[in-house]
Amino acid sequence: xxxxxxxxxxxxxxxxxxxxxxxxxxxxxxxxxxxxxxxxxxxxxxxxxxxxxxxxxxxxxxxxxxxxxxxxxxxxxxxxxxxxxxxxxxxxxxxxxxxxxxxxxxxxxxxxxxxxxxxxxxxxxxxxxxxxxxxxxxxxxxxxxxxxxxxxxxxxxxxxxxxxxxxxxxxxxxxxxxxxxxxxxxxxxxxxxxxxxxxxxxxxxxxxxxxxxxxxxxxxxxxxxxxxxxxxxxxxxxxxxxxxxxxxxxxxxxxxxxxxxxxxxxxxxxxxxxxxxxxxxxxxxxxxxxxxxxxxxxxxxxxxxxxxxxxxxxxxxxxxxxxxxxxxxxxxxxxxxxxxxxxxxxxxxxxxxxxxxxxxxxxxxxxxxxxxxxxxxxxx
Amino acid sequence: xxxxxxxxxxxxxxxxxxxxxxxxxxxxxxxxxxxxxxxxxxxxxxxxxxxxxxxxxxxxxxxxxxxxxxxxxxxxxxxxxxxxxxxxxxxxxxxxxxxxxxxxxxxxxxxxxxxxxxxxxxxxxxxxxxxxxxxxxxxxxxxxxxxxxxxxxxxxxxxxxxxxxxxxxxxxxxxxxxxxxxxxxxxxxxxxxxxxxxxxxxxxxxxxxxxxxxxxxxxxxxxxxxxxxxxxxxxxxxxxxxxxxxxxxxxxxxxxxxxxxxxxxxxxxxxxxxxxxxxxxxxxxxxxxxxxxxxxxxxxxx
Numbered sequence: 011x012x013x014x015x016x017x018x019x020x021x022x023x024x025x026x027x028x029x030x031x032x033x034x035x036x037x038x039x040x041x042x043x044x045x046x047x048x049x050x051x052x053x054x055x056x057x058x059x060x061x062x063x064x065x066x067x068x069x070x071x072x073x074x075x076x077x078x079x080x081x082x083x084x085x086x087x088x089x090x091x092x093x094x095x096x097x098x099x100x101x102x103x104x105x106x107x108x109x110x111x112x113x114x115x116x117x118x119x120x121x122x123x124x125x126x127x128x129x130x131x132x133x134x135x136x137x138x139x140x141x142x143x144x145x146x147x148x149x150x151x152x153x154x155x156x157x158x159x160x161x162x163x164x165x166x167x168x169x170x171x172x173x174x175x176x177x178x179x180x181x182x183x184x185x186x187x188x189x190x191x192x193x194x195x196x197x198x199x200x201x202x203x204x205x206x207x208x209x210x211x212x213x214x215x216x217x218x219x220x221x222x223x224x225x226x227x228x229x230x231x232x233x234x235x236x237x238x239x240x241x242x243x244x245x246x247x248x249x250x251x252x253x254x255x256x257x258x259x260x261x262x263x264x265x266x267x268x269x270x271x272x273x274x275x276x277x278x279x280x281x282x283x284x285x286x287x288x289x290x291x292x293x294x295x296x297x298x299x300x301x302x303x304x305x306x307x308x309x310x311x312x313x314x315x316x317x318x319x320x321x322x323x324x325x326x327x328x329x330x331x332x333x334x335x336x337x338x339x340x341x342x343x344x345x346x347x348x349x350x351x352x353x354x355x356x357x358x359x360x361x362x363x364x365x366x367x368x369x370x371x372x373x374x375x376x377x378x379x380x381x382x383x384x385x386x387x388x389x390x
Numbered sequence: 391x392x393x394x395x396x397x398x399x400x401x402x403x404x405x406x407x408x409x410x411x412x413x414x415x416x417x418x419x420x421x422x423x424x425x426x427x428x429x430x431x432x433x434x435x436x437x438x439x440x441x442x443x444x445x446x447x448x449x450x451x452x453x454x455x456x457x458x459x460x461x462x463x464x465x466x467x468x469x470x471x472x473x474x475x476x477x478x479x480x481x482x483x484x485x486x487x488x489x490x491x492x493x494x495x496x497x498x499x500x501x502x503x504x505x506x507x508x509x510x511x512x513x514x515x516x517x518x519x520x521x522x523x524x525x526x527x528x529x530x531x532x533x534x535x536x537x538x539x540x541x542x543x544x545x546x547x548x549x550x551x552x553x554x555x556x557x558x559x560x561x562x563x564x565x566x567x568x569x570x571x572x573x574x575x576x577x578x579x580x581x582x583x584x585x586x587x588x589x590x591x592x593x594x595x596x597x598x599x600x601x602x603x604x605x606x607x608x609x610x611x612x613x614x615x616x617x618x619x620x621x622x623x624x625x626x627x628x629x630x631x632x633x634x635x636x637x638x639x640x641x642x643x644x645x646x647x648x649x650x651x652x653x654x655x656x657x658x659x660x661x662x663x664x665x666x667x668x669x670x671x672x673x674x675x676x677x678x679x680x681x682x683x684x685x686x687x688x689x690x691x692x
Contacts, residue, residue: 070591090594103592107610116606120597168596 013082016172016204017044017067022076024062024228036062038228039076044172044206044221049198051207051215054225055251060208063225064174067206068097081171091120095172096165100180102157104149110136110160111145117168135163138197155186162197172204179214191217212252216240224248244287246385249298256304256350258297262384265291270384272297276346281322283382296385303381304352306340306367307374322382324375326350328367340367342375350375443663451657461664470648470665474672477645480559480634481627484566488574488623489616491567496578496615497608500585511579514572526565526636533561533637557639565633570626574619581615582608621677628673645669 024037037059044050052060065071066078069090078085081094096117105113114135118128136142139159141152149157158178165173178194179187195218198205209215215222216236223233224247232244243249246257260272263280270285272295283297326342329349335356342350352375358365367373408415446458464470499510517525532538535552543549555561585608593603631646638644645665652662 068591068595070594089599090591091597091599095595097592097595099588099592101586101588103586103588105589105592105607107607116593116598117596120602164596 013079014045015043015079016046016048016081017206018042018077018079019063020077020079022063022066022073022078024059024066024071025074035228037066037073040225040228040230041076042223042230042233044204046204047202049195049205049207049218049220051209051219051222052225053209053212053215053222053251055210057227058225059228060210060223060225061176064097064176064206064208067093067172068095068174069093094170095174096168096170097174097176098158098161098165098178100177102149102161102181104157104160104164106149108148109145110141110147110149110152113149113160114164114167117164121168131167135167138166139163154182155190158182158190162194166197166201166203170203172206175205175207177209178207179209179211187214194218216252224251226251242284242286243298243383243385246296246298246387249296249383249385254301254351256299256301258299258348258350259387260295260297262289262291262293262295265289269379270295272384277324277344277348279324281324281377281382282379283322283384284380286383287386289384289386294387296387298383298385299350299377299381301339301351302337302353302355303377304350305376305378306342306352306354307376308371322377322379324377326373326375328369328371328373330369331367333366338366342373344375439663439666442660443667445660447658447660451659453659458660461661462668464661465665465668470645473643473648474645474668476643477628477669478672478676480562480566480644481624483563484570484627485574485620485624487563487567488570489619492571492574492578492619493612493616495571496575496582496612499575499579500582514575517572522569523632523636525568526633529561529565529568529637530556533564556637557641559638559642561637562634562642562644565637566627566630569630569633570623573622573626577618577622578612578615581612581618585611617681621681625673625677628669 019040019042022037022040023035026034026036028034040059040063052063054060062071066073067080067085069085069088069092072087085093105116108116111132114132115128118131123131132145133142136145139162141156141159141163144152144156144160149160152160158181161178175194179190182190191214194205198218207215207218219236221233221235222239223230224239225231226247232239232248234242239248240252243252249255250257258274258277258281260274260281262270263273264271265285268284269282270289271280271282273280274297281297289295324344326344329341329343331341332339333356337353337355340352340354342352344350354367356366409419442453443461444457444459446454446456448454495514499507502510530537533556534540535554535556537556539555540549540552543553544551555564589607589611590603593607594600598606629646629649631644631650634642634644634647635650646669649662649665649669652658652665656662
């Protein structure tokens with residue numbers, strides 16, 4: 011009987027001793043539930059606890075406290091070789107003394123699968139990763155991308171409940187990585203196995219995942235879909251880590267359920283936005299504004315745009331601009347040595363230099379309320 | 391002016407250029423010190439011994455320049471055949487025992503923390519600080535009747551009387567294994583240390599309990615170390631005479647003792663030389679056959 015979730019963490023904590031005699035909390039009271047067939051990513055900078063979380067699922071580490079549940083069964087100290095999960099390692103960890111075929115057959119031999127079936131399933135696995143003719147080679151004779159596929163085939167041939175992938179594309183070059191991202195995603199949809207993916211590459215996580223857990227310092231700060239964590243981050247770290255953003259700081263003046271007004275520090279101006287996370291009137295907050303969501307207009311009305319009302323209207327001066335094709339990246343000076351980045355999409359094709367902003371231009375800056383997120387300052 | 395300067399020292403320039411650009415000259419110069427050393431101290435003596443093995447012994451033990459292939463014929467005597475077989479047995483036995491004892495040690499070393507590891511490596515090399523012969527005398531003290539070993543075993547009431555190990559083949563094996571163990575442990579350690587932990591994790595992940603992971607992953611990957619250690623142990627073990635001399639007494643004679651006796655006691659240098667040549671040939675055939683089958687352990691270098 012299948013349980014509701016493929017993997018559950020109940021208040022999982024992992025503490026490592028350090029050689030100096032102190033301790034390090036790698037994973038700090040993490041609770042989460044991963045559904046069957048989901049492509050779930052752990053995203054965060056190095057040392058955030060994402061790999062340790064994965065290793066606790068694989069059984070290479072045991073939680074200091076809390077429960078790791080796979081397919082409804084509490085794993086406790088179950089060793090890796092008795093868990094219904096398989097891992098694709100960052101270093102691939104291929105057996106260099108075996109052929110590609112033997113590498114993939116290894117897991118099936120451990121299960122005592124009959125020889126005929128091993129031959130058939132390994133053949134299928136090789137076809138699946140498009141290495142049909144490579145079975146008799148040694149892993150060292152293959153390219154990095156091919157080795158990566160062998161590692162994938164070796165894990166998938168076991169038909170695990172859950173496939174764990176620890177930065178599997180980290181060693182590949184950019185172009186190959188993008189190809190493999192799409193292939194992995196297609197493969198996951200094809201085999202329907204739950205994929206749990208660890209990466210520090212936000213684009214990778216956003217491209218492939220159904221849901222993402224953004225981790226920092228052992229904590230899962232936010233768990234949600236790509237749109238949710240980008241458009242509605244729940245704290246300063248997530249807004250900062252996913253994509254680019256401008257931060258202004260201030261103090262909350264008024265607060266309702268769906269609207270908050272902040273008095274910006276050093277500008278003596280109010281800005282309204284959407285409240286995210288836990289906020290209190292009078293508390294210091296961070297206001298996050300994505301550069302592509304800032305709208306600009308010339309101060310002299312040279313280019314008139316529909317700037318609804320006067321709310322969230324700031325003024326500033328262009329410091330530098332960089333034309334990068336799809337858009338022009340503008341750095342603005344808001345006064346009081348506050349800077350803001352704005353990306354203006356180049357939606358009209360023209361060679362006229364007046365159509366683009368240039369250094370020294372005085373501009374009006376409009377930030378729609380729904381594009382203004384008010385977040386608690388991190389208290390980590 | 392420039393052209394005058396250039397033509398002024400053409401010889402020097404071309405020498406510098408040759409040194410800089412000619413790879414063959416570079417190679418010859420780089421291996422020259424080792425070459426000179428080997429030719430003077432290995433190749434020449436070897437040729438001398440080879441030549442000597444076809445000469446005759448004079449009445450007073452001097453060398454007589456008379457061609458005499460009989461030195462080799464004498465080696466087919468049953469007594470020498472027996473000694474040769476026994477020597478091979480001791481050589482193989484030493485190698486196998488070193489492998490069996492050394493493997494767990496090397497495995498532990500490879501898995502130990504960096505600090506423990508350097509301490510243990512230091513301890514393994516420590517005996518080399520003391521002269522080999524003195525260490526073998528120490529073993530005589532340990533193994534002789536009523537020696538350290540006997541007093542400990544009898545003190546603990548494990549044995550009733552002295553074991554009388556000294557001057558037996560057992561004592562020789564103990565001394566040989568003691569002497570050659572580091573030569574087995576070090577190459578084994580080098581190859582085991584290269585077995586990454588992630589490979590064992592991968593094996594476990596794919597369903598292999600620890601012992602199967604060992605048999606299927608660790609053991610095959612340590613084969614280069616086993617081969618290197620075997621060669622480093624077997625070849626010198628075949629020529630060993632000090633250990634058998636001191637610990638084996640008159641009863642345990644190896645081919646090494648035969649050769650030593652011919653040179654020092656019997657003063658029959660031509661016969662000793664012939665025995666040396668045969669020993670060398672046999673060891674070479676043995677090693678060649680072995681390395682042909684298993685390789686030189688050259689993977690260790692990668």
